Amino acid sequence: MSKIQLTLKALNKRVDADGLLEVQQEDGGVEKVEMIFNPPATEEELQKLPFIVPEDYKEFLRLHHGGLIFNHPKYGAGFEFFTVDEILEHRAIPGYDYPDNWFPIAYGYDGCYLIVTDKWVGNGYLYVMDTGYNFEDDMFIGMTFEDWLEKFILAQGSKFWEWGFRIPPILNFQSDENY
Structure with a gap:
């Protein structure tokens, strides 16, 4: 079974009969959120x-x-x-000149686009771009879609790619006569 299938199978086990999942938000609140997935794409749709x-x-x-x-x-x-049709619609919005190899595949949180590129850089090909279509402020997140989806679900829908990570200071074990 692939990582995508394992991730979605584990998620579906936690979703209740109404399609709701209880999550703890970053602010500490607990809410039920909807998890709605469409039926599969056809090969004809993928060919577009x-x-x-x-x-x-x-x-x-x-x-x-x-x-x-x-x-x-x-x-x-x-x-x-x-x-697929929505990807093409978002890609064709007049005035928003995406770079040739950028394709918006998802949108959320009042202006955050998930972008697939055709270039593999490091560990992945995904970018996140905030509304305003400022391609200079995009954020390469260096992961594949399956890695992003898994982390997004583990983070309970939080923008984990914006989390700051504490880097411990470099420890210096040399003796100092002043101590």
């Missing part, structure tokens, strides 16, 4: 994509052709995975 689709992302589309996850039933603000 004008770029080489990474295998893990293609597998996700074959399982779920879009969806909406970690969405509050009353207040919204979830993360929406686009269908």
